[in-house]
Amino acid sequence: MIQRKLLSLKYFLFALIAGIILNTSCTSVKPYQKNKLNDAEMSLSSRKVEKTELNFQTYREGASGANGGKTGGGCGCN
Amino acid sequence: MRKLTLAAIGMYLGILSAFSQNNTSGSFYKPRKLQFEEANFVSSYYHQDGNNSAVTGGMGSEKLTDLSNSIDLTISVYDKRYRKHSFIFDLGIDHYTSASSDMIDPHTISSASHADTRIYPSLNWTRENEKKGTTFGAGVSYSNEFDYQSIGANINFAQKTKDKNGEFSAKLQAYLDKVRLVYPTELRPANNGGGGEGDENHYASTPRNSFSGDVAWSQIINQRLQLMIDGELIYQSGYLGLPFHRVYFNDATVHVENLPSTRLKIPLGLRANYFLSDKFIIRTWYRNYHDDWGINSNAVQLETSVKINPFFSITPFYRYYQQSAVKYFAPYQEHTVADEFYTSNYDLSKFNSNFFGAGFRIAPPKGVFNIQQINALEVRVGHYKRSDGLNSNIVSLSLKFK
Numbered sequence: 121m122i123q124r125k126l127l128s129l130k131y132f133l134f135a136l137i138a139g140i141i142l143n144t145s146c147t148s149v150k151p152y153q154k155n156k157l158n159d160a161e162m163s164l165s166s167r168k169v170e171k172t173e174l175n176f177q178t179y180r181e182g183a184s185g186a187n188g189g190k191t192g193g194g195c196g197c198n
Numbered sequence: 199m200r201k202l203t204l205a206a207i208g209m210y211l212g213i214l215s216a217f218s219q220n221n222t223s224g225s226f227y228k229p230r231k232l233q234f235e236e237a238n239f240v241s242s243y244y245h246q247d248g249n250n251s252a253v254t255g256g257m258g259s260e261k262l263t264d265l266s267n268s269i270d271l272t273i274s275v276y277d278k279r280y281r282k283h284s285f286i287f288d289l290g291i292d293h294y295t296s297a298s299s300d301m302i303d304p305h306t307i308s309s310a311s312h313a314d315t316r317i318y319p320s321l322n323w324t325r326e327n328e329k330k331g332t333t334f335g336a337g338v339s340y341s342n343e344f345d346y347q348s349i350g351a352n353i354n355f356a357q358k359t360k361d362k363n364g365e366f367s368a369k370l371q372a373y374l375d376k377v378r379l380v381y382p383t384e385l386r387p388a389n390n391g392g393g394g395e396g397d398e399n400h401y402a403s404t405p406r407n408s409f410s411g412d413v414a415w416s417q418i419i420n421q422r423l424q425l426m427i428d429g430e431l432i433y434q435s436g437y438l439g440l441p442f443h444r445v446y447f448n449d450a451t452v453h454v455e456n457l458p459s460t461r462l463k464i465p466l467g468l469r470a471n472y473f474l475s476d477k478f479i480i481r482t483w484y485r486n487y488h489d490d491w492g493i494n495s496n497a498v499q500l501e502t503s504v505k506i507n508p509f510f511s512i513t514p515f516y517r518y519y520q521q522s523a524v525k526y527f528a529p530y531q532e533h534t535v536a537d538e539f540y541t542s543n544y545d546l547s548k549f550n551s552n553f554f555g556a557g558f559r560i561a562p563p564k565g566v567f568n569i570q571q572i573n574a575l576e577v578r579v580g581h582y583k584r585s586d587g588l589n590s591n592i593v594s595l596s597l598k599f600k
Contacts, residue, residue: 131466147420148361156422156473160561160574161481161503161511164416164426164469169557169576169596172242172266176592177553180246180584182521182546183487183495185410186428186467193373193408194318194339196346196440198545 235272237599242266248588251298255446256530256542260588261297282326292316302442303383316343331358345378363418373408379441385454406436425470432463445540446531455541457526463489479503495521509562520550544586555580573600
């Protein structure tokens with residue numbers, strides 16, 4: 121029971137922190153100002169070269185997901 | 199007078215042609231033929247070793263090598279309403295050899311189970327309305343190896359904000375899999391396959407289904423910082439263990455691993471990338487995970503892209519991971535007959551791990567090796583070390599064609 125309450129509190133705090141960050145510190149960036157953000161290294165997805173690393177982590181670790189890789193299913197992995 | 203009139207007409211025509219050169223927004227040309235966008239080839243070599251093999255009840259060699267190759271191809275076309283349709287075809291082929299899989303039949307020096315090949319193609323389609331900032335998509339996938347077949351499907355949606363600084367995305371995915379019940383030879387029922395060459399059809403199969411929903415929000419914070427929050431909910435049902443994993447009880451009897459037939463997973467992730475300067479970019483990722491088998495875990499990755507020049511960068515990285523054990527885990531000969539569910543798979547035990555390495559990326563304007571079509575080359579090497587003694591090394595190569 122206590123564990124469930126702690127879990128719910130954790131998700132609530134996660135959402136609250138995310139909301140605060142998104143709503144209080146964002147500035148609107150025009151397309152012509154996005155030269156730094158458009159750099160290939162700034163992409164918010166995993167690199168293509170990391171594909172197999174994500175795969176072996178899915179097999180060798182009990183947790184998966186939230187990283188663009190497998191979350192379970194499609195393989196005999198965890 | 200005639201000269202003056204001609205001069206006036208000439209000036210008038212000149213003014214008209216000057217205005218006719220203006221392009222209004224939305225009237226620029228978009229190709230209506232299928233166009234090649236890009237292709238990516240990724241190849242990697244993975245080698246691991248440890249001493250807690252699940253096939254032999256939590257002890258024994260975990261030596262394994264895996265050679266993995268994949269290629270993905272993206273082509274696109276615009277329709278009459280200027281919406282961009284993209285088709286992404288992906289094909290992967292993995293070949294692995296495993297000392298522990300070889301112990302499914304412990305009475306042979308080397309059996310057919312010591313190696314296997316997995317083939318996994320997928321096809322995805324997206325339709326993007328660049329004006330409205332909306333994207334719809336769908337995809338199918340297939341995977342086949344000797345003891346595991348999978349059919350998957352997904353649908354997805356994304357919507358950008360009006361100022362194109364934020365984007366909400368959602369994805370629903372399902373995998374309908376079949377596990378071939380290849381038990382350890384000494385535990386096989388009388389009607390289960392003999393395991394020899396040509397006996398493939400004698401193994402029974404059982405389903406494993408996975409359903410997931412993923413929502414994410416990406417946001418530009420300022421000209422140097424952007425981040426993404428990602429949350430998933432995954433539900434699995436069916437045969438969720440592996441039939442060739444042994445478990446030794448404290449009374450010296452041996453059993454096949456037995457895990458619950460349902461599992462609920464909740465990973466939450468956060469990515470933040472920061473353009474520190476023209477020379478340094480910092481990439482970070484954090485994930486918190488919880489499931490109803492008892493695993494709570496945290497993972498954090500930090501990567502720095504060091505730009506030696508605009509076309510060459512070095513990327514050192516470090517990843518730390520920790521997890522608690524599933525409720526059903528116990529080491530070799532520590533399970534009892536009173537346990538309803540039991541496993542000695544150390545991938546589900548309590549451990550922490552460190553994964554570190556570096557890579558480099560080359561993207562010269564004239565193409566890699568002066569071949570214009572090879573847009574970029576990336577190489578990455580990593581060492582993975584788990585607290586229970588498992589170690590592995592991986593080297594990967596990626597080529598981007600445009």
